[in-house]
Amino acid sequence: MPRQDRRVIMLADCQSFYASVEKSAHPEYKDRPLVVAGDPARRSGIILAACPLAKSYGITTAERLGEALAKCPDVVVIRPRMAEYIRVSLHITRILQSYTDLVEPYSIDEQFLDVTGSLDLFGSPETIARSIQSKVMDETGVYIRIGISDTKVVSKMACDLYAKKVPGGIYTLPRKDMPSTIWEKPVRDMFMVGSRMAQHLYKMGVHTIGDLANTPLSRLKERWGVNGEVLWRIARGIDDSPVKPGTYTHQQQGIGHQMTLPRDYETWEEIKVVLLELAELVSRRSRDKSLMGHVVSVGCRGQDYDRPTGFSRQMKVNEPTNITDEVYDAAAALFLRHWDGLPIRRIHVSLSGLVPDSEVQLSWFDDRERKRELERATDDIKRKFGDTAIMRASSLCSSAQAQDRSHKIGGHYR
Secondary structure, three states: OOOOOOOOEEEEEEOOHHHHHHHHHOHHHOOOOEEEEOOOOOOOOEEEEEOHHHHOOOOOOOOEHHHHHHHOOOOEEEOOOHHHHHHHHHHHHHHHHOOOOOEEEEEOOEEEEEOHHHHHHHOOHHHHHHHHHHHHHHHHOOOEEEEEEOOHHHHHHHHHHHHOOOOOOEEEOOHHHHHHOHHHOEHHHOOOOOHHHHHHHHHOOOOEHHHHHOOOHHHHHHHHOHHHHHHHHHHOOOOOOOOOOOHHHOOOOEEEEEEEEEEEEOOHHHHHHHHHHHHHHHHHHHHHOOEEEEEEEEEEEOOOOOOOOEEEEEEEEEEEEOOHHHHHHHHHHHHHHHOOOOOEEEEEEEEEEEEEHHHOOOOOOOOHHHHHHHHHHHHHHHHHHOOOOOOOHHHHOOOOOHHHHOOEEOOEEO
């Protein structure tokens, strides 16, 4: 086989991933419409995934469960099992790694592969893609679609715009073919263009991806700065970024947690309970990674996303920390300084400006080291016996979320 003079990049996407995992686990539902949805009793009762049969009834991801049931009363509703989805996703990663060591997870159900160096071993890109499809289906029951190109961004669009819609679920799109394919698509279909950006582009006279590709770069940079250049490069398929295995193992720039609350929280007495729980989660994760942060951030949002309320602010602390009380004190001060008193439905806390905790500055005049030792001890107890083995008394309040969240991963039930 002649040596390749270009990269061969793939984007492998799992079809209706959560729903596919559940259908594989429940063969009795093979011919029935099925959705995976959050807890219907809470605000998170939305559709997380719908199988193709459920979608044929008009059910869509992110709509409320009640709306889905109105469209199809007989739909099978399964509560999410995040631990199982993570397990299957890692299994798929291992399958992909049997074809190349250059595998980069993009999300729980999407992964990039660079198979340039694997062609002599496994055949043409299309042959490799079909082999991957077959192996993933045989071992997990999940059907994957694959976009193929010579850059990551074009393989992503090849998958989203073509592979998901053609029989066989595989589509090859060389960058040189973009003018006769992708450039004819509406600009709203382009990767990284949301509905609001599409409206801005329409006002500029940009209606197709080709229009955007042919817009003078200077005009886009004048309007959006570096983001304008990013859009221009995507429209032209320009992407020099390599497929990086272990992308998520590099040192983080920040560690954060957010909660979507089960109802509006209107008083400081309620809010401070979950703020403390968030500070504890963030601090514990920082300690687990042997990191401390110089900057504490806090933010919140109201329920009405059409008329958003809330804020996001940060402050630098005197010394880097991963001590819960110190993170909470900074977050509470920030919150009270900027909160307008309106009800909130989402709240987050994060630590950034991270440094190794080996850089601790010892002092004779405070008890920080005692606090660290105490928190390391409670971390060990939780690691051994579970997150609820030892809790603060405030986490027994009606507004607390720690006990409920201990049964979840990423906000969804395990």
